[in-house]
Amino acid sequence: MEPVSVKAIMFGPRGILFVKNPRDDLELPGGRPEAGEGLEAALVREVSEECGLDITTTSYLGSRSCEIIPGRRVLLVFFLCEFTGQGLTLSEEHSAYEWIDVATEKPENLPSFYWEFCQNLDCVRVRRLHAAADISQQTAATYPLQTGESDRQRLQIMSSIYDPATKDFLRRYLPTEGRILEVGSGHGQIACWMATGSPRSTVMGLDICPNQIDLATSAAQQLGLTNLTFRVGDAIRFPDALRSEGAFDLITCRFTLLHINERTEAIQALLTQLSPSGTLVMEEPSLASLFSVPAVAGFEQANALMMAYGWINGIDYDCVEDIWSIVTGLDVNVKEARFSQPTVWRKEHKEVVYLSFQQFRPQLIKRGLIDDERAETIAQSLAREFMDDTVISGGLRTLQIAISPRGERP
Ligand SMILES: C[S@@+](CC[C@H](N)C(=O)[O-])C[C@H]1O[C@@H](n2cnc3c(N)ncnc32)[C@H](O)[C@@H]1O
Structure with a gap:
């Protein structure tokens, strides 16, 4: 033999x-x-x-x-x-x-x-098929998370973990009066905050998913925000109607380029929608930055699997390096850049990891990255070991970056 x-x-x-x-x-x-x-x-x-x-x-x-x-x-x-x-x-x-x-x-x-x-390998074949597919169909096919009501709890937790640092950065670029756009606005928490904080501005939220837009619209109505609207649209293929309504003074996105593999095209598309003195503020994470103290096997495995899911769909969830290299290769002024990484230690915040994994789980199984038994062991580890009071973790490290078209003084 x-x-x-x-x-x-x-x-x-x-x-x-x-x-x-x-x-x-x-x-x-x-x-x-x-x-x-x-x-x-x-x-x-x-x-x-x-x-x-x-x-x-x-x-x-x-x-x-x-x-x-x-x-x-x-x-x-x-x-x-x-x-x-x-x-x-x-x-x-x-x-x-x-x-x-x-x-x-x-x-x-x-x-x-x-x-x-x-x-x-099945997963490589899937990736090749996706590479040939239409961009927006690909986004719809590969977006691993649920949308609308089914993702309400998870996005609320994300919001309470990440909003303080996002707002701290974003408020420096909020115009007193102007046109503001949030791309990938999800359930609209940040758009609502901008519309409240800059009442003389008009704010628009754009999201590819109609479910998200429905929830965001009802949130804005409940708050009585008349300077805020939401529309369905793609960050890369900008709706013509929107284009004809004029340039924006501030465009922002958070945790959205993370899900798009044509990041250069998306950033370029957003820059073309800015007024000459406008600012594009992006905040995007590196999934590889998550860690727990002490290390919990289920937590590490869940994160590695989510990274692998991104990879087989042609998306690098470790997107900080990618965005920085795209930005430095473009003809833009970098006005400000900083890293942010919250500590995730409260039980009600740590739960976001279990919720995210459970949403990814059917996709991981479908793509052959894991079987159901293994997925259950990881879910149990996240629900028990990781939730123990003796475990604290670092949330996603994000790159917060503000850029403007060249010509404007930084
Ligand atoms: C993880 S959520 C983040 C939502 C929100 N920005 C926040 O930070 O809470 C990502 C959002 O981006 C949207 N999205 C994904 N790809 C998109 C695209 N190509 N154009 C517009 N929105 C997109 C998804 O539908 C989802 O609502």
């Missing part, structure tokens, strides 16, 4: 983890089981030794007999792995690592047997 080697397929935000061997070829982490060792145990040991990462779950994907080097065949056994770990540390066995997007072009030094296996 051919020798056996177990191989880990681990998704990060930029793709699948490959390591560079002494032949300068890229390979999946893993190796040979030792005498008496099971395949999964061998995988856990090899990945820990080679990369310093802890595998938390493994799911068998398949096996292939492959000619690793001319004349030498090995039976490769592939597992999809979830993992945790403080950082990736390579052993002397490998000289470098890369996260590779296998839905794009194959690097020359990546053997085709790895490439073909990874390309045929």
Whole structure:
């Protein structure tokens, strides 16, 4: 029989983890089981030794007999792995690592047997299909959260965690009188606050989802805000009617570009709607910034799975770096930029993690990232271990950034 080697397929935000061997070829982490060792145990040991990462779950994907080097065949056994770990540390066995997007072009030094296996994974095929699809259909197909009434409780908690810092930043750019637009306005908390704080301005909330617009509109009516309206529309394909009504003095969005993979196009589209002295204020997070003290396995696994869901849909939920590099590549003035990260320690706030995971859960199962039994274990860990009074956590670190078209003084 051919020798056996177990191989880990681990998704990060930029793709699948490959390591560079002494032949300068890229390979999946893993190796040979030792005498008496099971395949999964061998995988856990090899990945820990080679990369310093802890595998938390493994799911068998398949096996292939492959000619690793001319004349030498090995039976490769592939597992999809979830993992945790403080950082990736390579052993002397490998000289470098890369996260590779296998839905794009194959690097020359990546053997085709790895490439073909990874390309045929269900999740990669789904991603390729989505890449070819229409942008707005894609947003609708990949937006993982519920909308309308079913997301009311979660968005209310999000609002009480994140609103203080958002308002603190945004109030510096709120005009006393002008036109204001919030894109991806959700249930309208921030739009209502802006309309109240700047009564001589007209405020508009735009959201792709009609359910959200219904709830936001009734919130504005209950508050008696006559300077605030909400409309259904896409942040990228700006409604013509809106365009013809004039430029905006302030455009803002929060936790919205997070769900859009054409971020450059979205930011450019928003800039074209600004008046020459207008400001675009964005606040978007990095999902990878979440942590708990002490570490809770279910919390780490839930976050890793949500990141992986984004990746297979072509969306990097670690979007701080992405937004900063887009902004610095555009012809704009950066007026102000800062990071914000709230501490999430009250029980009523910590519950948001369970609620978010439960909303993602059917999507994670549908995309084959997890089975129901595993999802239930994570949900239980979030409902019990993570909710314990001895656990505190860092919420999403966000980048708050205010930019204006070039020409205006910063
Ligand atoms: C996570 S919610 C955030 C809501 C609100 N901004 C807040 O911070 O509470 C994201 C919102 O963006 C909307 N959205 C997603 N993609 C969009 C797009 N392409 N154009 C407009 N809205 C979009 C969703 O419908 C959802 O209401």
